[in-house]
Amino acid sequence: MTLPASSATSSTPTAAGLWKPVLLRAGVALVFGAVTVFWGSPSVQVLAWAAGLYLLATAGAGFLAASLPAAVAVVVALGGVGALITQSDTGAAVSALVGLLVLGLSELVQGFRQRGRHVLARDWMISGVVGIGTAVALPFFISLGAHALLGVAGGGAIISGVLWVLSGLSLRHDGRTPSAEAVN
Secondary structure, eight states, X not given: OOOOSOHHHHTOTTTTTOHHHHHHHHHHHHHHHHHHHHOSSOOHHHHHHHHHHHXXXXXXXXXXXXXXXXHHHHHHHHHHHHHHHHOSHHHHHHHHHHHHHHXXXXXXXXXXXXXXXXXXXXXXXXXXXXXXXXXXXXXXGGGGOHHHHHHHHHHHHHHHHHHHHHHHHHHHHHHOOXXXXXXX
């Protein structure tokens, strides 16, 4: 999913070191997605805790990767806190909506601005669209309860998680230094 190595992408000073935080973000999304898939009958408290912790961990992973501006990370984290505090279907859904919408818009804008100049630009655009789509879909499922809300949010998290795994592994592979045998 990352751009091929070229002078435009290889000039990013931290491109080789991005694979670990990108995989961390992927892990956060995939763990949340797995919880949403395998929890049979989640209560509203499970929804609130899962969504809240997911948003907090996503904000932390994005901030560590330096892929999220601090203000965006704070809004996403506040969405997580909001989900934890409200402990209701509506509160958790609105908190997740705000967090995911701000995250998605930020990534989409950042991807367009950095297109051709940053190795993660395409991935940000795709992740941004997934985040916005997930956020926009959430209000339509509030009346269906915690299980439906976790399904929608978890589906978006799984898609994002797979994207970020592919991105992180590509960055790791592209950042390897050639061995002495390969050079000779």
